[in-house]
Amino acid sequence: MHAPHAPAGHDADRPGLVPVADHLAHVLSRTGLVRELEVDVLDAPGRRLARDVSAAIAVPPWDNSAMDGYAVHHADVADASPEHPVTLRIVADLPAGSALDPALGPGEAARIMTGAPLPSASDAVVQLEHTDRTDPVAPLADTVTVLRAPTPGMHVRRAGEDRRPGDLLVPAGTLVTGPVLAALVSAGVTRVWLRERPRVTVISTGDELAAPGAPLRRGAIPDSNSLLLAQLVREAGGELQGVRRVRDDAAEVRARVLGATAQCGARPHVIVLTGGVSQGAFDPVKQAFAGSDRVRFVSVAMQPGKPQAFGRFGEPPDHGLGDPAGPERDGALVFGLPGNPVSAWVSFHVFVRPALLTMAGAPDHVVTPPRLRAVVETGWRTPGGRDQYLPARIRPAGPGDPGEAGGLLVSPAAALGSRSNLVASLALANGYAIVPTADQAARGGAPVAPGDVVDVVLTSLEPARA
Ligand SMILES: Nc1nc2c(c(=O)[nH]1)N[C@H]1C(S)=C(S)[C@@H](COP(=O)(O)OP(=O)(O)OC[C@H]3O[C@@H](n4cnc5c(N)ncnc54)[C@H](O)[C@@H]3O)O[C@H]1N2
Numbered sequence: 246m247h248a249p250h251a252p253a254g255h256d257a258d259r260p261g262l263v264p265v266a267d268h269l270a271h272v273l274s275r276t277g278l279v280r281e282l283e284v285d286v287l288d289a290p291g292r293r294l295a296r297d298v299s300a301a302i303a304v305p306p307w308d309n310s311a312m313d314g315y316a317v318h319h320a321d322v323a324d325a326s327p328e329h330p331v332t333l334r335i336v337a338d339l340p341a342g343s344a345l346d347p348a349l350g351p352g353e354a355a356r357i358m359t360g361a362p363l364p365s366a367s368d369a370v371v372q373l374e375h376t377d378r379t380d381p382v383a384p385l386a387d388t389v390t391v392l393r394a395p396t397p398g399m400h401v402r403r404a405g406e407d408r409r410p411g412d413l414l415v416p417a418g419t420l421v422t423g424p425v426l427a428a429l430v431s432a433g434v435t436r437v438w439l440r441e442r443p444r445v446t447v448i449s450t451g452d453e454l455a456a457p458g459a460p461l462r463r464g465a466i467p468d469s470n471s472l473l474l475a476q477l478v479r480e481a482g483g484e485l486q487g488v489r490r491v492r493d494d495a496a497e498v499r500a501r502v503l504g505a506t507a508q509c510g511a512r513p514h515v516i517v518l519t520g521g522v523s524q525g526a527f528d529p530v531k532q533a534f535a536g537s538d539r540v541r542f543v544s545v546a547m548q549p550g551k552p553q554a555f556g557r558f559g560e561p562p563d564h565g566l567g568d569p570a571g572p573e574r575d576g577a578l579v580f581g582l583p584g585n586p587v588s589a590w591v592s593f594h595v596f597v598r599p600a601l602l603t604m605a606g607a608p609d610h611v612v613t614p615p616r617l618r619a620v621v622e623t624g625w626r627t628p629g630g631r632d633q634y635l636p637a638r639i640r641p642a643g644p645g646d647p648g649e650a651g652g653l654l655v656s657p658a659a660a661l662g663s664r665s666n667l668v669a670s671l672a673l674a675n676g677y678a679i680v681p682t683a684d685q686a687a688r689g690g691a692p693v694a695p696g697d698v699v700d701v702v703l704t705s706l707e708p709a710r711a
């Protein structure tokens with residue numbers, strides 16, 4: 246595993262740039278855990294476990310059969326073969342769900358279905374294909390002839406073989422998915438301690454922004470960032486507290502931020518702003534926090550995503566203090582992301598998502614997404630002096646493709662390559678490629694070329710089209 250967001254090589258010509266890893270470390274150092282709460286296990290899906298969960302009952306709960314067949318005494322049939330078949334008397338019929346525990350004397354067997362509890366007296370199951378009773382729907386006969394000997398314990402699933410009562414079932418930090426829920430209910434767990442979802446307010450800024458679908462006057466564009474970020478928040482396990490659009494007016498931006506953190510009820514843990522963080526004459530987010538030492542503006546050594554604002558501001562989030570002495574006491578976590586849509590998308594993945602996951606108690610290996618290696622299919626230019634984060638189409642190599650079969654291939658999502666305004670092409674990205682500053686320098690500024698190998702991070706498990 247690579248170091249989290251490997252540091253950008255410090256570029257001598259750009260002394261003001263903060264390495265990506267340093268900015269991320271600063272963000273995470275100011276990020277605490279949200280509150281934990283105990284809920285019914287059926288309300289758990291989609292949230293993370295706050296505490297380890299142990300099995301309350303054995304899984305499986307009792308010895309049972311792994312095959313449709315006949316429960317036997319192993320000793321009775323230890324020498325059975327086609328040449329020396331052994332005939333047993335059938336004394337019981339045990340479908341799955343049967344509560345019976347029939348006594349089996351010597352020379353006796355019970356017909357048994359997959360999942361039915363094994364009679365206490367039995368120590369092996371002969372699958373029906375190894376008997377003379379191969380018709381699964383035939384009425385129960387009086388006898389069965391065993392043609393092949395089972396091994397001792399054959400086709401028996403032992404009580405507790407998966408988990409015994411008290412065994413660790415699922416560790417803290419795990420997201421409750423379908424399989425996790427299946428494990429919890431199978432192990433008799435009825436209540437679990439979860440982290441609440443981090444509550445997030447999204448605020449987009451800009452005089453040019455029109456409501457999605459509204460007619461566009463000259464100069465206007467649809468406000469896509471607020472929808473982009475709202476959906477990314479949901480996908481990262483956050484709970485949307487509100488989505489707002491604000492004009493390029495610093496006083497209004499400040500009022501909105503303060504208003505969000507002061508509202509009655511559940512205040513947001515996080516406020517994500519987009520736009521207005523750069524050098525423009527009307528950049529309202531920058532002006533809204535001017536003079537505040539609580540929200541700082543930095544230039545991060547990444548492309549896109551260079552201008553970033555980050556800090557804590559406003560009232561602390563209520564009903565949500567995981568640790569009252571933790572960083573939450575300093576107000577909501579505030580991110581000011583650049584307005585260019587690709588910059589906002591990359592910035593969310595690199596800084597905001599790790600913070601949301603950390604708040605929810607995700608383990609480090611989840612907070613830091615794995616970097617995979619991919620062979621470049623179509624090349625692209627690099628910016629130089631900043632780590633490049635390129636929206637990419639990533640897919641497994643098939644027959645006739647370059648690289649090893651099953652290995653990953655990567656291409657730019659946009660035909661125009663690495664430009665932070667290409668919002669329409671973002672739809673094709675299922676991840677991003679990372680070309681560190683040092684690697685760009687090592688190649689003397691030459692473009693990334695087909696056949697090169699680069700790091701990629703998947704943002705979706707759905708592979709790109711060939
Ligand atoms: N003189 C300089 N100009 C710029 C610099 C710089 O260093 N010096 N940095 C550039 C970089 S890099 C970026 S990134 C952008 C960041 O700009 P802002 O965060 O201030 O964002 P805006 O100026 O408000 O908008 C930039 C761009 O994005 C569009 N946008 C904004 N909000 C939305 C939205 N909600 N939905 C869709 N599109 C949005 C906006 O229309 C602009 O085209 O600054 C560069 N300039």
Ligand code: MOO
Binds near residue numbers: 549552665
């Ligand atoms: O950093 Mo900007 O985010 O290059 O487009």
